[in-house]
Amino acid sequence: MSYHWNWGIFFQLSPDGVHTYLSMLLHGTVWTLVTGICAWIIALVLGSIIGVMRTVPNRWLARIGQYYVELFRNVPLLVQMFLWYFVFPEVVPEAFGDWLKQLPDASFYTGVFALGLYTAARVAEQVRAAIGSLPRGQRLAGLALGLTLPQAYAYVLLPMAFRIILPPLTSEFLNILKNSAVALTIGLMELTASARAMSEFSFQVFEAFTAATIIYIIINIIVTFAMQALEHRVAVPGYLGRAPSTGH
Amino acid sequence: MFANFDFDVIIRSLPYLFYDGMRFTIMLTALATAGGIVIGTLLALMRLSGFPLLTLPAAAYVNLMRSVPFVLMIFWFYFLVPYIGQWVIGASAPIQVGAFLSSLITFTLFEAAYFSEIMRAGIQSIARGQVAAAQALGMTYWTVMGYIVLPQAFRNMVPVLLTQTIILFQDTSLVYVISVTDFLGAASKVAQRDGRLVEMYLFAAVVYFLISLCASQAVRQLQQRIAIIR
Amino acid sequence: MISLKEVSKWYGTMQVLNNCSTEVARGEVLVVCGPSGSGKSTLIKCVNGLEPIQKGSITVDGVSVDDPKTNLPKLRARIGMVFQHFELFPHLSVTRNLVLAQMKVLGRGKEEAMDKGLKLLDRVGLRSHADKYPGELSGGQQQRVAIARALAMDPIAMLFDEPTSALDPEMIKEVLDVMIALAKDGMTMMVVTHEMGFARQVARRVVFMDKGEIVEDAPTADFFGKPRSERAQQFLSKILQH
Numbered sequence: 001m002s003y004h005w006n007w008g009i010f011f012q013l014s015p016d017g018v019h020t021y022l023s024m025l026l027h028g029t030v031w032t033l034v035t036g037i038c039a040w041i042i043a044l045v046l047g048s049i050i051g052v053m054r055t056v057p058n059r060w061l062a063r064i065g066q067y068y069v070e071l072f073r074n075v076p077l078l079v080q081m082f083l084w085y086f087v088f089p090e091v092v093p094e095a096f097g098d099w100l101k102q103l104p105d106a107s108f109y110t111g112v113f114a115l116g117l118y119t120a121a122r123v124a125e126q127v128r129a130a131i132g133s134l135p136r137g138q139r140l141a142g143l144a145l146g147l148t149l150p151q152a153y154a155y156v157l158l159p160m161a162f163r164i165i166l167p168p169l170t171s172e173f174l175n176i177l178k179n180s181a182v183a184l185t186i187g188l189m190e191l192t193a194s195a196r197a198m199s200e201f202s203f204q205v206f207e208a209f210t211a212a213t214i215i216y217i218i219i220n221i222i223v224t225f226a227m228q229a230l231e232h233r234v235a236v237p238g239y240l241g242r243a244p245s246t247g248h
Numbered sequence: 249m250f251a252n253f254d255f256d257v258i259i260r261s262l263p264y265l266f267y268d269g270m271r272f273t274i275m276l277t278a279l280a281t282a283g284g285i286v287i288g289t290l291l292a293l294m295r296l297s298g299f300p301l302l303t304l305p306a307a308a309y310v311n312l313m314r315s316v317p318f319v320l321m322i323f324w325f326y327f328l329v330p331y332i333g334q335w336v337i338g339a340s341a342p343i344q345v346g347a348f349l350s351s352l353i354t355f356t357l358f359e360a361a362y363f364s365e366i367m368r369a370g371i372q373s374i375a376r377g378q379v380a381a382a383q384a385l386g387m388t389y390w391t392v393m394g395y396i397v398l399p400q401a402f403r404n405m406v407p408v409l410l411t412q413t414i415i416l417f418q419d420t421s422l423v424y425v426i427s428v429t430d431f432l433g434a435a436s437k438v439a440q441r442d443g444r445l446v447e448m449y450l451f452a453a454v455v456y457f458l459i460s461l462c463a464s465q466a467v468r469q470l471q472q473r474i475a476i477i478r
Numbered sequence: 479m480i481s482l483k484e485v486s487k488w489y490g491t492m493q494v495l496n497n498c499s500t501e502v503a504r505g506e507v508l509v510v511c512g513p514s515g516s517g518k519s520t521l522i523k524c525v526n527g528l529e530p531i532q533k534g535s536i537t538v539d540g541v542s543v544d545d546p547k548t549n550l551p552k553l554r555a556r557i558g559m560v561f562q563h564f565e566l567f568p569h570l571s572v573t574r575n576l577v578l579a580q581m582k583v584l585g586r587g588k589e590e591a592m593d594k595g596l597k598l599l600d601r602v603g604l605r606s607h608a609d610k611y612p613g614e615l616s617g618g619q620q621q622r623v624a625i626a627r628a629l630a631m632d633p634i635a636m637l638f639d640e641p642t643s644a645l646d647p648e649m650i651k652e653v654l655d656v657m658i659a660l661a662k663d664g665m666t667m668m669v670v671t672h673e674m675g676f677a678r679q680v681a682r683r684v685v686f687m688d689k690g691e692i693v694e695d696a697p698t699a700d701f702f703g704k705p706r707s708e709r710a711q712q713f714l715s716k717i718l719q720h
Contacts, residue, residue, distance in 0.1 A: 003331060003342075070461065071457070073460075074418075074456070074457045074460035074461045074464065075418075075453050075456050075457050075460070076418035076419070076421040076422075076432070076456055077418075078421045078422055078424060078432065079421060079432060079449065079452055079453050079456055080453075082436075082449045082452075083449055083450070083453055086445045086446070086449055087445065087446050087449050087450060090445070090446045091446065174315075178315075178316070178317040178318070179317070180317075181317035181318075181319040181320060182317075182319060182422070184319065184425070185424060185425060192317055192319050192320045192323070195320070195323075196323060199323075199327075205327045206327070206328075209320065209323060209324050209327070212320055213312075213316055213320065213324075216315055216316045216317065216320070217312070217315050217316070220315040375563075375565075377561055377563050377565045378565055378567065380523075380528050380561065380565065381559070381561055381565035381566075381567075381624075382567075382579075383528060383551070383554060384526060384528065384554055384557075384558075384559035384561075384628075384637075385554065385555065385578075385579035385583060385627070385628070385631060386551045386552065386553075386554040386555025386556075386579060386583040386584075386631065387551065387579060387582060387583055388551045391582050391583070395567075395578060395582065396567055399569050400567075400568070400569050403569065
């Protein structure tokens, strides 16, 4: 192999003279996490609303929800990011467009926004499936007690639905963290971008990418464990075979 | 807002977009799907085999691929494949691998992890009684797998496999990061050369949208047909 | 022909078979009965090695089943098994179900296998359904095809694991008729079943199991006439009322 390994590269200074390569990667990691969490908030809120919309009796709301999901699931994430970053400022009124173009950290806001909307479509599908998997009688029982439809959703359906979708939601959150890397194409210096930059400046390509890979794996493990702990805490005894209150 | 919309640039570049760009995209999708399913099935069999020597590497591989962004993997293979080629052939310097081959290797190996999870679920869903009946007739492991389990597992998983293929189709756009000319890359090149980002990116979005939408509608109809036959 | 000696089996720490010993002589029909969970299905699955045992020994025609060196697929090809849920291969036609193992395991040619398969279909009365798929057949028909599939391998003995338990009542007779004919032709059979009428008609001996143990092992007339153990008496009184 004609590649020269140099694991000490992490402690050398990057071309900006101030930060080591290691701190460059850690900076990138922070951007990845912040982008992921912000996008996740958007995805969760918007996705829940749309998911619920798809299950209500009102035809128009259900249709809007359906169109949203179809639209955002059938266009690649990268293309969506390009649309928000390059096309959106051009098609809105000029003043707004100019302001957008000179926004500092524009790639961050665009990345969060695009990622959030994209993932919201996926979350919506999970929520819809979870509500659909509940016995039909649940909604009827809630209404029979005199609850309004919104109340039935809030107190009867959604609490169970969210417990059901904790595992798929975990993987959606992990997906957001991974998909944040796509934002490097619009200039966001998240972890993968930082690793790429490090490899270009130092020529130590494999060290850079190995470090990034390890960091992603660590993030994965931490998030998975945290979600499992959360699942245990909120599990309903006897339901779906989870958290039995006594023995079998 | 749309006063300056230049349809002409789209029409002029259609041959380039589709003959060069889309052809690359479709070929990559088709070949990576085929390769990914084959390797994925092998990985699934390894994980279900019960021998730690096979289970652990397979599980480690699948979990690794699923923990890391696709973009990072694209970079990994882009740099790694020339060195591996050097090692395999015994050359004196990293060998030049074409963009298509590098992308194909990356996509096949990456998606294989996802296909393996699908096939694993499919294989596990085959009733144990089927395996017992085949074994009771004296069939060996590979005969049971080849004639009884895998044919049924595939049939059950066709809708899910096709959906994953549509996802793969959309993922091909990521070859952008290594400056490969797929459909999006072609649109991007025209956009930058002619200064027409709005038109080209909107057009690209519409094309991806229509293809994916039609494909997923077709899969849904297929699913309904299969459900009736059962 | 079939011999089980002091067979014990555990699933983890749970013991499911405790010191079971019995024999099936050549040409003999042995019926195994007992309440649910008594271990009778587990026991019969141990005979052709589908389930491993931790203690004791099992031999079929002189070949040890529990010996790690035994070539199990080869042995299984000589023993036929019929399952409670038929387990025909749903993606293959009836004919293909019959010839697949003949060709792949016994190495028979296609013509020979087809010939044999169709003859056996005739014997169970289903020749006209040769090109159908399992999904198009009734439960009773599927089970008869399953019996033909096992017979196509020219087995020296046949194992039946509750062959009629999953059938609607009106279809039980057609399957039992096939099994009775088989017994009268001299096949060595070990049958787990609740069908006491069948036992009375063709079984030479009856074994009663409860909680993983063989509680009673007697000639048919003795078992039904004067069962020695109390548990067997209780069991018989409950099921013979129907």
